[in-house]
Amino acid sequence: MNALRFLTAVLCFGLLLDRPAFATNLVTGNGFGFAVVSPQTASVTKFYVHPYSFVRPDPQNSLSEGIETGNFLKSLGWGDSALHASRAEYEDDSHVIHVRNSAGEGFFFMPFGFPRPALIVSWQSRSEDSLAKNLSAEWSHAIKSRTTVPTVDYQVQLLKFEGIDEALLLIPLGTPQTHPASQNLLATNSAWALVAVDSENDLAGTIREFEGWRSGLSPRQLAKREVEQLDQWRAVPSVQFKSENERHLWRQSEVMLRMAQSREQNRAGRNSNGLIVASLPDGVWFTPWVRDMAWAAVALARMGHRDEARAALLAYFNAQPTGKMRAQTANTDYQISVVRYFGNGSEEPFFTEEGSNNIEFDDWGEALWVLGQYLKKYDDPNLLRTPTYRGPLYESARDYIVKPLLANLETYKDGQIVAADTSIWEERQKDKKHFAFSTAAAIVGLQNFSEIAQHAGDESTRADVIKHLNLLEKGFDAAFIRDGELHGTLEEGIKNDIDGALLPIIHFGVVMDPALVRNTVDRMELLKVASGGYRRVRSTYTDPAIFEYWYERQEFLFVDISLAEVYRGLGRIADADAIIARIVSKAAADHNIIPEMYVSVPCKLFPGKIGNPTGARPMVGYGAGIFILDLLDREPLRR
Incomplete structure (x- = not known):
């Protein structure tokens, strides 16, 4: 036997x-x-x-x-x-x-x-x-x-x-x-x-x-x-799939977004309904992160899942308690966490890999982006009047997102930029800088909010926002465009001189000069890794005992997909399609799961062969969400 x-x-x-x-x-x-x-x-x-x-x-x-x-x-x-x-x-x-x-x-x-x-x-x-x-x-x-x-x-x-x-x-x-x-x-x-x-x-x-x-x-x-x-429950796809594998990955990604959203009812001591985790377990990031959640929520909205997108928006405005880091935010109270949330909806104002508090001002711009994108997609006149933790949603957005954001701008030459922070890649707080991405996120968020203010009949706020937008656009150009090149930080340094975060800035339309865009794409070769894609930055960590030393050397799929989006804007359709086809093919061999990264430097923290999926997986906003948004953006009628 x-x-x-x-x-x-x-x-x-x-x-x-x-x-x-x-x-x-x-x-x-x-x-x-x-x-x-x-x-x-x-x-x-x-x-x-x-x-x-x-x-x-x-x-x-x-x-x-x-x-x-x-x-x-x-x-x-x-x-x-x-x-x-x-x-x-x-x-x-x-x-x-x-x-x-x-x-x-x-x-x-x-x-x-x-x-x-x-x-x-x-x-x-x-x-x-x-x-x-x-x-x-x-x-x-x-x-x-x-x-x-x-x-x-x-x-x-x-x-x-x-x-x-x-x-x-x-x-x-x-x-x-x-x-x-x-x-x-x-x-x-x-x-x-x-x-x-x-x-x-x-x-x-x-x-x-x-x-x-x-x-x-x-x-x-x-x-x-x-x-x-x-x-x-599924939304009818509004894209034309290039392969059966791509269709399956869309469908599975749609489900990943749904699984990632909390449906727990709010009650005393727990205000998490609608929050979306950054990855599913046992990915290390299965906690609600403001930034990742933004990509997931916009993907849900644009693909047709109105209820889930609305729940995510309300989660931003009902999470509590927030505003814990006022001493680091120009003594302003604020609603959107500067990093992420505990499961009960209270603000978690730090990234614990660093063992210190973080301040990520780009989160505020991204939350405004989500609100604007939802309202562009859906006729929902009651949303802005909906009661939230700090009052009706419009007033909460104006007084506890927009006003704190404006209070944390700095004068730079003839314009303004966002104050130094840790931004999109969660830099160490002791190494905070003036990041191009944070100022770009402020521009995108305030552009969305100016339309919302007009819709709400708040012309004085709209005029103030437009005034700051003009100053931010001047400040962005002065601070981050130097010697004909786009840079990731105001401060000089090889790490962010070329930065994967510059790609979504271009895709958002903050930078449109064709020569700058082509130059940025050409310099992305400096971030190319052995697995075939791109990492986030040129890491300057020299101690292998530090987590980021290994983390920043792996291929990051958010950067890969962001590059595909920029390629399409340049008319390099075949190059864009090749990036997505590679991700689709690799996901098809792994249950249609999009990981955070692919191995490019094998190590104890990220083991396996070069090209294997690694990091947090399944990834949600920076995986399923950005993949879905890329497919929606490539459709000519969706632009």
Whole structure:
């Protein structure tokens, strides 16, 4: 028997050799939590009870990542992956994960129709091996208590764990299974719903709510319905795809954006509804970042997902408490975080890789860009009057984004530029500079807001904004265009002399001089890396013990796609298409997932062969979002 099982595993493994060794973990999520699935073992490796990595600040350590989101699982699967070669893949470009091995097949997914952190797991065995028929789970924490909750048709288990505030309901869904007494308690059924609950006060109500969602369907029918409902949610694509692979990547990216957005309801102490994380787990950035969220929100708006884009906008204006760094922002109060948010919506004004506070003024311009882009796409007269944390949305934008931004401008020659900050690449605060991107973001944001002010009938604010826009455009040209070249910072230095952040500046139309644009594109060769694409900057870090030393040497896909956008503006269509086709092809080999980076300098932090995906993955705003925006921008009718 063992020899037969080994032979079966070998044969199945041979059929799976086309699966890349670098395969990214798959994620399913419903806006209330995330589950992570290993494609190598076809097992769940994490089940997070919130849709972000850190819930709230840690009162014991103000510069820490914060209080970590609870995770119930180390592993959940069927059979022995060493004996049953396994694979996992998204079902029809969805968030439903179809797992297969020689012992059987099943599904993992978190349903969007059930408004709680709930993971559906199901399995259908085709093996005579009794162990392969049964579910096994290794919990991440010790079980503190186990309670049986009887219902009319079955028994529900309620588990409490050491070190996790939430409890876990185990609801049987499938066929009862025979199992040895030593097996995990989940081995008693072929399918389960794992539902996280904050309180035990209404277990019966939660179970009734779940049964209403289930509607008597079998586990396989539930998975089928989930995919069908997702297809009903999808926006009709307004682009002409160049290949089937490109179409699949669009569809999968659309789902990544949806999974990344919090659907938790706001309540006392939690104001996170609509926030969008920068990456999905186990990408290291699965926390809401102002800048990444801007690209994701504009992508949702422009592709036709009005409700999600509106929720993201309202999240910017309802997140609280913010304005924590007034001493560093000209003593002005402000609404938009200067870096990112904890999961509960409170401002996280630092990037902890640096161990110090950060100030990123470009965030304010980008939030105004999102507001302007949404209003250009949709006729939504009530949005500007919608109550938010600091009052009606228009007044909040004017008084707590625009006014603080204007208060943090500096005179430069005959114009103005944004004060020194850490900007788009999160430079170390001690190395803050006057970045071209921050001033460009202010120009783009204020251009959008001038139209909003006109729409709101606020002519005095509009006139003041236009006055500052004229000064910013003069200041930008004086500060960042020197000797016929565009530079990333006012301060001299090789690191930002040529900078990948100059590309979106060009794409936004802040710089349009053809000679400057061509010169910038030509100098991008200085950022080209061994993997074939481009890194962000010419790093000046010399100590390999510093994270950024290795991070800034990898190929960054946001820069690649931004270059494709600029190529199109120059009429270099074939060059632009080649960049996107390469990304599409590489994503097709990795479950249609867009990573943060490709390996260009292999190292302990970013291992693998040159060209393998690395960094945070799946990437959201700087991955799925900018990819979708690029495809929308290449359509002549969309310009």
